[in-house]
Amino acid sequence: MLSFLYARQSGLDDPVRLRRAESTRRVLSLELNHNRDVDRIHGNGINTLDTEVIDGRYMLSGGSDGVIVIYDLENNSKKPQYTCKAICTVGRSSRHVHKFSVETVQWYPHDTGMFVSSSFDKTMKVWDTETLKVVSELLCYSSHSALLCSVLAVGTKDPKVQLCDLKSGSRIHILQGHRGEILSVRWSPRYDHILATASTDSRVRIWDVRRASGSLFTLDQHNGDKSKASSEAVNTAHNGRVNGLCFTADGLHLLSTGTDDRMRLWNSGTGENTLVNYGKVVNESRKGLKFTVSRGCSPEFVFVPCGSSVAVYGLHSGELITMLRGHYNNVDCCEFHPDYQELYSGGKDCNILAWVPVLRQPGIEDDETNSKRGGTQAAINPAFEDAWSSDED
Amino acid sequence: MSRKRALIADTFCLTKRRRCAADSVTADGAADIRSSLQYLMTLFSRKLFNDSLPPVVLKHQLYSLHNDKTSVDKQVNELRENGDLLMFQLGFDSEAFALVFAEDYRTKVLQGEAGRETLGTVEKFLAKLIPGCSDLSFNKEKMLKEFLFTDPAITQLVKSGVLTVRDAGSWWLSIPNSGKFIKYFIKGRKAVLGMVKKSKYGEILKTELEGHHTTSQVKFQMKYHIHEIMGAELVESIQTTSGTLLRYVDGNVN
Numbered sequence: 001m002l003s004f005l006y007a008r009q010s011g012l013d014d015p016v017r018l019r020r021a022e023s024t025r026r027v028l029s030l031e032l033n034h035n036r037d038v039d040r041i042h043g044n045g046i047n048t049l050d051t052e053v054i055d056g057r058y059m060l061s062g063g064s065d066g067v068i069v070i071y072d073l074e075n076n077s078k079k080p081q082y083t084c085k086a087i088c089t090v091g092r093s094s095r096h097v098h099k100f101s102v103e104t105v106q107w108y109p110h111d112t113g114m115f116v117s118s119s120f121d122k123t124m125k126v127w128d129t130e131t132l133k134v135v136s137e138l139l140c141y142s143s144h145s146a147l148l149c150s151v152l153a154v155g156t157k158d159p160k161v162q163l164c165d166l167k168s169g170s171r172i173h174i175l176q177g178h179r180g181e182i183l184s185v186r187w188s189p190r191y192d193h194i195l196a197t198a199s200t201d202s203r204v205r206i207w208d209v210r211r212a213s214g215s216l217f218t219l220d221q222h223n224g225d226k227s228k229a230s231s232e233a234v235n236t237a238h239n240g241r242v243n244g245l246c247f248t249a250d251g252l253h254l255l256s257t258g259t260d261d262r263m264r265l266w267n268s269g270t271g272e273n274t275l276v277n278y279g280k281v282v283n284e285s286r287k288g289l290k291f292t293v294s295r296g297c298s299p300e301f302v303f304v305p306c307g308s309s310v311a312v313y314g315l316h317s318g319e320l321i322t323m324l325r326g327h328y329n330n331v332d333c334c335e336f337h338p339d340y341q342e343l344y345s346g347g348k349d350c351n352i353l354a355w356v357p358v359l360r361q362p363g364i365e366d367d368e369t370n371s372k373r374g375g376t377q378a379a380i381n382p383a384f385e386d387a388w389s390s391d392e393d
Numbered sequence: 394m395s396r397k398r399a400l401i402a403d404t405f406c407l408t409k410r411r412r413c414a415a416d417s418v419t420a421d422g423a424a425d426i427r428s429s430l431q432y433l434m435t436l437f438s439r440k441l442f443n444d445s446l447p448p449v450v451l452k453h454q455l456y457s458l459h460n461d462k463t464s465v466d467k468q469v470n471e472l473r474e475n476g477d478l479l480m481f482q483l484g485f486d487s488e489a490f491a492l493v494f495a496e497d498y499r500t501k502v503l504q505g506e507a508g509r510e511t512l513g514t515v516e517k518f519l520a521k522l523i524p525g526c527s528d529l530s531f532n533k534e535k536m537l538k539e540f541l542f543t544d545p546a547i548t549q550l551v552k553s554g555v556l557t558v559r560d561a562g563s564w565w566l567s568i569p570n571s572g573k574f575i576k577y578f579i580k581g582r583k584a585v586l587g588m589v590k591k592s593k594y595g596e597i598l599k600t601e602l603e604g605h606h607t608t609s610q611v612k613f614q615m616k617y618h619i620h621e622i623m624g625a626e627l628v629e630s631i632q633t634t635s636g637t638l639l640r641y642v643d644g645n646v647n
Contacts, residue, residue, distance in 0.1 A: 260487075260488075277462035277466050280626040
């Protein structure tokens with residue numbers, strides 16, 4: 001570690017290198033911390049989590065009871081023990097609450113003024129964060145959606161993808177091509193017009209929304225080697241339902257998970273299966289699975305909910321790094337916070353658990369000076385101390 | 394001080410790596426796979442089939458011997474492209490692939506065909522197959538145009554067991570007389586999994602399982618089956634101070 005700092009200081013190394021090495025070290029030491037808690041508001045399982053992109057401060061969660069909660073993740077108290085408070089809730093008593101389970105919530109990508117939620121009650125609601133009222137509502141038989149700028153892509157049960165414009169509140173066009181219910185929709189972070197959809201017909205399709213005709217290509221797990229598959233399974237991404245999609249942060253690769261207990265990594269430009277073998281990634285979910293990829297680390301990591309724990313895999317090597325155990329029931333969603341390298345996961349046990357990197361333990365000399373200072377003052381994180389305020393005030 | 398051994402990223406282990414002797418990774422790796430394959434082939438019981446089958450190894454048995462599955466896959470594909478190894482789809486599981494060394498396959502097939510009238514066509518097929526082609530299945534146009542076989546020749550190949558029907562107009566490459574192998578394999582796998590499940594707490598030490606007396610259902614060697622269930626992740630393998638522990642994983646179909 002010291003060698004990295006010295007290399008950066010003397011200009012031998014790029015500044016990014018130190019940042020990446022430290023982020024990787026922090027991700028590898030993720031653990032459940034008794035100091036960090038998230039308020040427990042949901043009475044039923046948590047289906048989806050989303051952190052806003054601008055500050056990384058506010059987190060949305062949607063639950064199986066239709067309740068949507070917004071949490072403040074930032075630690076302003078100077079104590080290490082911190083509970084992420086729920087700032088506001090769209091509870092069952094609200095007039096606009098969803099009737100059934102909320103499947104996807106997503107912040108508007110440019111500010112926290114509004115967010116979108118989609119649910120099993122066949123509606124998609126656009127909410128104003130200040131007043132927590134519904135601004136516009138769309139009727140569609142869907143439960144999975146993704147938001148980019150002002151275009152919302154909704155995957156529906158009758159197998160088509162509906163694109164809706166939020167500015168006008170109307171539907172723009174329909175992408176046809178799948179033959180089964182669509183379980184996951186994702187926009188590419190690299191190009192604004194590329195969309196990936198996964199469905200129960202075992203196929204993953206990549207679309208260019210500017211084109212009027214069908215999909216760009218379908219992902220094929222055998223890379224066109226038709227001899228490997230049985231004849232029905234030709235040209236499929238998985239040997240079962242595909243229920244999770246995630247782009248890597250640079251948009252160059254796409255991960256998909258399926259009920260055949262496999263996870264595959266694809267090159268998002270050519271649609272080629274990179275054949276990284278993650279082994280058996282247990283997947284029994286009947287609805288969409290939300291998993292996430294780390295950002296800013298040197299070997300990137302994939303965090304996949306597997307039963308009641310979260311499995312961490314190396315993205316390109318395919319090896320299982322560790323399993324994060326802590327939930328009491330199935331984990332449904334997880335969300336990575338890139339600035340603090342923290343992972344939040346929510347599941348059927350109504351808990352959102354925060355996995356925080358274990359800090360380096362303070363040395364023995366620090367402990368002694370702390371006790372000398374007196375027991376009245378709680379141990380203050382030295383990062384919050386300043387050189388000019390006085391204790392006597 | 395934390396008792397748990399923390400995971401350390403590779404970047405922080407620079408000094409350790411510099412001290413180790415630099416060896417050419419690829420050459421070592423490929424040799425490793427070949428030697429693991431040979432070791433697994435010795436576990437295959439030949440006498441059971443009266444020497445009519447070449448030694449067959451399943452691809453996921455290699456995963457139980459090597460940690461990095463992706464590199465195992467890559468090396469197996471390299472060996473297949475060189476023409477040293479042949480891969481077959483066994484049919485009972487879309488992910489289970491059987492591996493046979495090409496020379497073994499050729500000798501056994503020709504041995505089985507000796508004296509039959511299909512010998513000529515089979516020889517021609519093997520000559521086309523072994524150096525060049527690494528496909529698992531063939532469809533009609535390929536057989537007719539590339540390999541220049543006629544319809545009755547294809548029927549002869551199916552009769553001899555080298556091809557099995559996959560679909561109307563396409564065939565899987567297969568090992569002749571492998572039906573018995575698959576039957577014993579599935580039965581044996583079920584029996585071994587049952588042994589793990591029935592043991593106390595659903596877990597058993599690997600060495601203990603190897604020493605278990607084999608029931609009449611298990612025709613192969615226990616080690617062969619154990620490598621297979623470990624590689625296919627039908628049991629969870631946990632490292633303990635007394636060795637590897639195999640724990641039964643719920644939700645298995647088999």
